[in-house]
Amino acid sequence: MSLDLSGPAVAFHRIAKHYAGGSAAVDEVTLTIAGGSFVALVGSSGSGKSTLLKMINRLVEPTAGHVTLGDHDVRDQASHRLRRAIGYVFQNVGLFPHLTVAENIALPLRIAGQRPPREQREARVGEMLDLVDLPRALGSRLPDALSGGQRQRVGVARALVTGPQLLLLDEPFGALDPITRSALGDAVQALHRRLGLTTIMVTHDMAEALLLADRILVMDHGRIIADETPAALLAGDGGDQAQALVAVPRDQALRLAGLAR
């Protein structure tokens, strides 16, 4: 496991994406995310969050502008090398149903051209299962024989197996029940800190963003309309749209507190 505690800075330089026939999905975004930070991207459906995220690992190519990781333009690397340096977790995980959990976790090593001997590969898979708090015995099961939360943990293990220092999460907990969701959010935050990652997470859930991230970007119509710390958002900063999103968990907390009285 890489323990180099320095995830890369990620910078967007006037980045834009126009899909054919649509308006700008991302509209000239310029900003820098500091290495080692945990950033949440929130905003309404269709505001451009996933598109912005996928321009980092080049699953989407920008129409204009570019992205840098540290000092390097992401276009300067072959995409397989780039993706080895970037962990990516999305809502439905995309585990291969006919491969065991262990084989799924080891797959990025093969794709990255690494062919460690069997014992080394098994040791690495075991380490990754430990990292995401899954029993090693689950390695021999097929993904169908796991719960949704366990599958999502396998997705995180697979994303981190090549030792990336940048982790991208696209609605990673969207399909999970609230208790599993909260436990996994905490697990990802702990991994972020322990491994010194730079983490960028797309979420619809402002409460999750406030609890996990140290910086929150609110998107609307392809632009960043608020860029605040959780403390600043909770203190009322960021403008009306950001405050409308913060009002949802705040009102729920107040109503619950009222019920408990």
Ligand SMILES: Nc1ncnc2c1ncn2[C@@H]1O[C@H](COP(=O)(O)OP(=O)(O)OP(=O)(O)O)[C@@H](O)[C@H]1O
């Ligand atoms: N492959 C595509 N082809 C054409 N248009 C697309 C494509 N992917 C996304 N779009 C459009 O780009 C805009 C931004 O989409 P994007 O998925 O980035 O938004 P989002 O904020 O992540 O939404 P959601 O929260 O619903 O996932 C939307 O209008 C969407 O319809």
